[in-house]
Amino acid sequence: MKQSIDIIDTGYFFADGGAMFGAVPKTSWSRRYPSDGKNGCVLAMRSLLITTDDGRIILTDTGAGSKHLQQLKYYRFFDLKDLNEELGKRGIRAGDVTDVILTHLHFDHCGYVTQRKENSERYTVSFPNARHWVGRSQWENFLRPNALEKDSYFPENMAAAEEAGLLHLIKEETELCPDVSLRLYDGHTVGQIVPYIRMPERTFVFAGDVIPLAASLSPAWISAYDTHPVTSYSEKIRLLEEAVRENQAVIYCHDAYTRCTTVKGRQGIFKATDIINVSST
Numbered sequence: 001m002k003q004s005i006d007i008i009d010t011g012y013f014f015a016d017g018g019a020m021f022g023a024v025p026k027t028s029w030s031r032r033y034p035s036d037g038k039n040g041c042v043l044a045m046r047s048l049l050i051t052t053d054d055g056r057i058i059l060t061d062t063g064a065g066s067k068h069l070q071q072l073k074y075y076r077f078f079d080l081k082d083l084n085e086e087l088g089k090r091g092i093r094a095g096d097v098t099d100v101i102l103t104h105l106h107f108d109h110c111g112y113v114t115q116r117k118e119n120s121e122r123y124t125v126s127f128p129n130a131r132h133w134v135g136r137s138q139w140e141n142f143l144r145p146n147a148l149e150k151d152s153y154f155p156e157n158m159a160a161a162e163e164a165g166l167l168h169l170i171k172e173e174t175e176l177c178p179d180v181s182l183r184l185y186d187g188h189t190v191g192q193i194v195p196y197i198r199m200p201e202r203t204f205v206f207a208g209d210v211i212p213l214a215a216s217l218s219p220a221w222i223s224a225y226d227t228h229p230v231t232s233y234s235e236k237i238r239l240l241e242e243a244v245r246e247n248q249a250v251i252y253c254h255d256a257y258t259r260c261t262t263v264k265g266r267q268g269i270f271k272a273t274d275i276i277n278v279s280s281t
């Protein structure tokens with residue numbers, strides 16, 4: 001199998017623009033990200049599919065799934081896709097997936113890890129043969145959430161994966177395979193995994209909610225959802241200085257308009273440069 005990467009858009013939702021850009025005034029952020037009459041910004045939920053030379057099939061993030069749409073209807077989800085159907089279009093069955101990387105465990109990233117059995121209170125894992133990679137401190141935070149994050153965590157999104165012995169926790173940088181390494185970042189929440197995928201022409205960085213939108217490239221443009229904003233600021237600079245130096249491509253998991261770009265800048269000022277077409281890589 002030839003190494004390849006592909007983005008799967010699993011659906012969209014609306015997030016409040018004020019919440020997405022924190023202390024940044026609307027007069028500034030509205031020039032860089034559209035919103036509707038209710039101040040709602042359309043956000044994508046992206047999953048990254050990686051196939052490797054040695055036969056691994058790796059997913060990063062899974063979108064929100066469908067279990068909690070009623071409880072979360074404030075977010076006005078739309079165009080939701082079933083991730084397994086999307087994989088099927090690419091000739092991949094659920095049982096073929098060898099690894100699921102979860103950047104973190106907020107509902108919009110791990111909702112499809114489990115599915116509710118029809119006419120039952122029970123949940124089953126969507127990818128029964130996959131190792132599920134989670135940051136150890138993120139897992140501990142998920143089990144004992146702080147007051148601000150607990151509404152973003154649903155125990156039933158992960159319990160069946162843990163019970164099946166599929167959970168793999170990392171507490172430091174880990175090589176998943178020769179061309180995929182998992183790094184850890186704090187800020188938005190603790191112990192976020194950011195996968196680095198080394199392709200022949202460049203390295204791709206799935207930035208998760210460390211840098212969710214191209215407009216979030218400015219280090220001080222930090223979401224009000226971030227639990228440790230001062231840490232977010234320095235973590236973004238850490239990620240972006242390397243991205244500039246190494247000419248890496250940054251994938252924005254929530255940007256409905258810009259999927260992936262290279263980055264330029266220095267001394268804390270960063271801008272998206274070339275649009276990179278991920279799927280044709």
Ligand SMILES: [Zn+2]
Pocket residue numbers: 106108109209254
């Ligand atoms: Zn998110």
